Amino acid sequence: MSFVLVVDAEQRPLSPTHPGHARKLLSRGKAAVWRRYPFTIILKTVVPPAQPASLRLKIDPGSKTTGIALVNDTTGQVVWAAELAHRGQQVTERLAQRRACRRSRCQRHTRYRPARFDNRRRREGWLPPSLESRIANVLTWVERLRRWCPIGALSLELVKFDTQLMQDAEISGVEYQHGELAGYEVKEYLLEKWGRRCAYCGATDRPLQVEHIAPQVRHGSDRVSNLALACRDCNDAKGKRTAEEFWYPQTQAQARQPLRDAAAVNVTRWALYHRLMALGLPLETGTGGRTKWNRTRRGLPKTHWLDAACVGASTPEPLRVHGIAPLAMRATGRHSRQMCRTNAAGFPDKAPKATSVVDGFRTGDMVRAVVPATSTKAGVYVGQIAIRATGFCNLTTTTGTVQGIHVRYCQPLHRGDGYAYATGVALPPQA
Ligand SMILES: [Zn+2]
Numbered sequence: 001m002s003f004v005l006v007v008d009a010e011q012r013p014l015s016p017t018h019p020g021h022a023r024k025l026l027s028r029g030k031a032a033v034w035r036r037y038p039f040t041i042i043l044k045t046v047v048p049p050a051q052p053a054s055l056r057l058k059i060d061p062g063s064k065t066t067g068i069a070l071v072n073d074t075t076g077q078v079v080w081a082a083e084l085a086h087r088g089q090q091v092t093e094r095l096a097q098r099r100a101c102r103r104s105r106c107q108r109h110t111r112y113r114p115a116r117f118d119n120r121r122r123r124e125g126w127l128p129p130s131l132e133s134r135i136a137n138v139l140t141w142v143e144r145l146r147r148w149c150p151i152g153a154l155s156l157e158l159v160k161f162d163t164q165l166m167q168d169a170e171i172s173g174v175e176y177q178h179g180e181l182a183g184y185e186v187k188e189y190l191l192e193k194w195g196r197r198c199a200y201c202g203a204t205d206r207p208l209q210v211e212h213i214a215p216q217v218r219h220g221s222d223r224v225s226n227l228a229l230a231c232r233d234c235n236d237a238k239g240k241r242t243a244e245e246f247w248y249p250q251t252q253a254q255a256r257q258p259l260r261d262a263a264a265v266n267v268t269r270w271a272l273y274h275r276l277m278a279l280g281l282p283l284e285t286g287t288g289g290r291t292k293w294n295r296t297r298r299g300l301p302k303t304h305w306l307d308a309a310c311v312g313a314s315t316p317e318p319l320r321v322h323g324i325a326p327l328a329m330r331a332t333g334r335h336s337r338q339m340c341r342t343n344a345a346g347f348p349d350k351a352p353k354a355t356s357v358v359d360g361f362r363t364g365d366m367v368r369a370v371v372p373a374t375s376t377k378a379g380v381y382v383g384q385i386a387i388r389a390t391g392f393c394n395l396t397t398t399t400g401t402v403q404g405i406h407v408r409y410c411q412p413l414h415r416g417d418g419y420a421y422a423t424g425v426a427l428p429p430q431a
Helices: 019-027 088-107 129-148 163-171 181-193 232-238 249-256 267-277 288-297 304-309
Strands: 004-007 013-017 031-035 040-043 055-060 065-072 078-085 151-159 208-212 227-231 283-287 327-331 348-350 366-371 379-386 392-397 400-406 410-414 419-423
Touching: 004 019, 004 031, 004 129, 013 019, 013 129, 019 031, 019 040, 055 129, 055 304, 065 129, 065 304, 078 129, 078 304, 088 129, 129 151, 129 267, 129 327, 151 267, 151 288, 163 181, 181 208, 181 227, 181 288, 208 232, 227 232, 227 249, 267 283, 283 288, 288 304, 379 400
Parallel strands: 004 040, 055 151, 078 327, 151 283
Antiparallel strands: 004 013, 031 040, 055 065, 065 078, 208 227, 327 419, 366 379, 366 410, 379 392, 392 400
16 A cells, blocks of 8 residues: 655645554544645644655656656655656647637628738747647646645656667777666667667557577677668568668668667756746656666566656665555546537537536536445445536446436535545555
8 A cells, every 4th residue: 555645733744654654643633634645644643744755756758648756766666656647648649629610600691800810929938738748747746745745856757768878889889798787778778760660560559579680690790880670580580681682771770870869858847847946856867778677687577656756866676565555546627618519520509508506516627426335326326526407417437327316315425626536456465
């Protein structure tokens, strides 16, 4: 189980505590539940917070899911972890829908509207809304976690590989060796350079090996300019031949071209970097190669939250992850503001959504529903509620959506805050 976050009576963050200790505090009446997700308790006394703040918040931003881990650098304990699912795709779809709806206006006989396609300026640093929402999700969670636990530093995976090291690698020849940090950086670089596909058959769906264009047995060097990625079949078929002899002169030519810097730049991550810098906390950055190296050396499986825990050079040598279950969080948005909904063909023909509040429950709240045996829906459900004006609502649980649960069977667990939550699965103990 993850540790329990603690705030004192004045809502100042204290060090997270073991769940057993938190249970004792709760049962003796010394604390109360402050938040359900992430589980936070509030003490009934004022406690001076420890100085300096001891935890490091580590972030591995992804396009669909961002891994988050809170790590105690001195003890190596991962205190809390989460996987944050973004809604970039949903934002894109909604905007396309709005665009289609507005565009169809010119076919309809509405009032005259002057053309206004050319009267907007984009401000400096503008990002598409789908990317902006990912950054906003991460910043929201950095700010929230700072309120509930003492965070003294941040770590962010910023780039896939060390660009400076790679420039050296192409020019002066840093040599590839598997199992070393530089080896992992080189592998990430090669993945980027060869587009994550086999340089010979173009396969993307199988493991790729680092392959020597002029083979090692014929004294081909370990320099990056002599390396490509190949699937096992192609690597075996090529054998002792060079790429040219294997009838792939273009691979041989491409290998000599260093990867342009621009290809390695990720706009979203840099924007996130600049906004995290503005928070004023010490910010460490790491490469994807370093993350993978840290994780592989510690024998940890690939998950978003473990990647986050392994970001950067500060990663403690023994990383204690036993029993930590990441909190699954999904950005959901906060209900529809559409004033006129459309039919399946995109034609505006419906009134805005009916009320999103019934009996004190609001769409997005986490609830626990106990439906009695007399009902066809008998059972206990925990999930996010979608309000229907009739009172018979939908519950989105971890296994799917259940329809027609009446609000009278529901108890509030957690008020909607733009995210849906589910507790993850704990890792098996470390070998
Ligand atoms: Zn292949």
